Amino acid sequence: MKLLITGAAGFTGGYLVKELLDHGHDVIGIDDFSKYGRVEREIDSHPHYTFVEGDAKDVDLLKRLIKDCDQLVALAAIIGGISLFHTRAYDLIAENERLNAAIFDTSIWAFKKKKLKKINVISSSMVFESTKQFPSAEGEQFKCPPPLSTYGFQKLACEYFAKGAYEQYSLPYTIIRPFNAIGIGEKRAKVETEVLSGNIKLAMSHVVPDLVQKVLKGQDPIHILGSGSQIRHYTYAGDLARGIRLCIESDKWHCTKGTVSIVGALCTVYGANNTQESPEKGGARSRPSAWG
Numbered sequence: 001m002k003l004l005i006t007g008a009a010g011f012t013g014g015y016l017v018k019e020l021l022d023h024g025h026d027v028i029g030i031d032d033f034s035k036y037g038r039v040e041r042e043i044d045s046h047p048h049y050t051f052v053e054g055d056a057k058d059v060d061l062l063k064r065l066i067k068d069c070d071q072l073v074a075l076a077a078i079i080g081g082i083s084l085f086h087t088r089a090y091d092l093i094a095e096n097e098r099l100n101a102a103i104f105d106t107s108i109w110a111f112k113k114k115k116l117k118k119i120n121v122i123s124s125s126m127v128f129e130s131t132k133q134f135p136s137a138e139g140e141q142f143k144c145p146p147p148l149s150t151y152g153f154q155k156l157a158c159e160y161f162a163k164g165a166y167e168q169y170s171l172p173y174t175i176i177r178p179f180n181a182i183g184i185g186e187k188r189a190k191v192e193t194e195v196l197s198g199n200i201k202l203a204m205s206h207v208v209p210d211l212v213q214k215v216l217k218g219q220d221p222i223h224i225l226g227s228g229s230q231i232r233h234y235t236y237a238g239d240l241a242r243g244i245r246l247c248i249e250s251d252k253w254h255c256t257k258g259t260v261s262i263v264g265a266l267c268t269v270y271g272a273n274n275t276q277e278s279p280e281k282g283g284a285r286s287r288p289s290a291w292g
Contacts, residue, residue, distance in 0.1 A: 002026040003248065004066045006056040006103060007075030009039050011186045012122075012178075015241035016073065018043050023245060028065050030054050031076070057098050062106040066116060071248055073120045074103045074158070085149055093150040097157065104161050104171075111171045118172040120248055121162050125179045126152035174247045182208045183237030198223030207232065 003020060007013050008029025020027050021043060029051045033039065043049055054061050056076040066072060077096050078084070084092060103119075110116035128136040129147035136144075147153045162173040186209070198219055214222050 001070040001248070002068055003028070004062075004069045004072045005029045005075060006062075006073070006099075007031055007077060008051065009033060009036075009041075010075060011183070012181060012237060012240060013075050014039075014041055014043070014185055015183065015237040016075070016244055017049060019238070019241035019245050020248075021046050021048055028052065028069065030056055030062070030065060032056070057102040059102050059105055062102065063109060066106055066110045067114050069110065069114075069116060071118045071120060072103070072107055072110075072116065073122065073244065073248070074100070075122050076103070077122075079151070085151060089150045093154040093157075096154045100158050100161050104165050108165055108169045108171055111169065118174060118248075119162065119165070120174045120176060120244065121158055122244075123159050123175050123177045124152065124155040125177050127156040127159065127177065174250070176244055176247050178235060178240050178243075180207075180232065180234045181237045181240050182206075182234045185237075208234065 003025055005013060005017060005020075005027060008017055008027075009031035013029065013031065017027050017029055018041075026048045027050070029049065030053075031051075032053065032055050044051055052061070052065060056062065076099050078088065078091055107116060107119045126147055126149065127141040128144065129149060129152040131140050131144035133140050133144065141156060141159070147156055159175055162171075162175060165171040166173060186206070198214070211222065211224075
């Protein structure tokens with residue numbers, strides 16, 4: 001297949017593009033380098049990969065890129081460590097909604113006028129942020145209270161974009177909800193602020209690299225957020241990329257009698273029952289992607 005990947009130069013995008021190329025797909029990637037700054041990868045010179053530096057909110061550009069594509073993967077988004085939950089709460093919903101609108105407008109157009117067969121929407125386990133049902137079954141996101149964070153709320157909104165596009169335009173979709181992904185190649189986002197944890201400045205406000213940094217710098221005892229009783233689950237980004245590829249290639253997404261099969265891939269449920277002691281309020285609450 002030929003695929004358009006928005007956010008292709010990001011952390012997950014780097015793993016996903018390589019995974020797709022390794023399995024014989026042609027890939028067009030678009031990214032504006034707004035997260036890390038300019039990055040270069042070995043895959044950039046792959047004969048079946050075309051990278052375009054540009055803004056995924058530019059519908060005219062997206063239309064030019066998608067005209068021969070079979071599927072789209074909507075990865076582009078403002079996303080970062082826990083510091084962004086507090087410092088860019090408005091941008092996490094406003095900018096990401098602008099991205100969603102442009103990407104879905106383009107996908108609907110390509111589905112109606114070109115050869116696009118499906119959009120793959122990268123959501124998050126944060127749609128279950130406010131649930132009290134564990135494990136959290138598919139459909140619980142419609143029953144539990146809405147997410148508390150603007151990021152979680154926006155991820156739930158992107159699923160409604162998909163739902164609306166299918167109901168009005170019959171655009172098939174797959175929802176993919178990753179949980180905390182770890183791997184090499186992630187850097188501090190340009191927009192993240194430095195946060196002190198004990199006497200150590202956090203590297204990226206992500207638990208694994210930050211704990212590693214604290215160990216390497218000799219922090220003793222290691223300072224953590226919350227009570228220390230939290231449970232977290234992590235997904236290797238290479239496995240995440242494989243899961244997204246399987247969702248792309250799966251024939252389970254087809255529409256039957258007005259319904260859409262949603263493939264909940266990679267930790268849709270795992271980790272959704274994590275609780276964190278809130279330093280601000282002193283109470284336990286569900287925060288699936290805010291680490292302790």
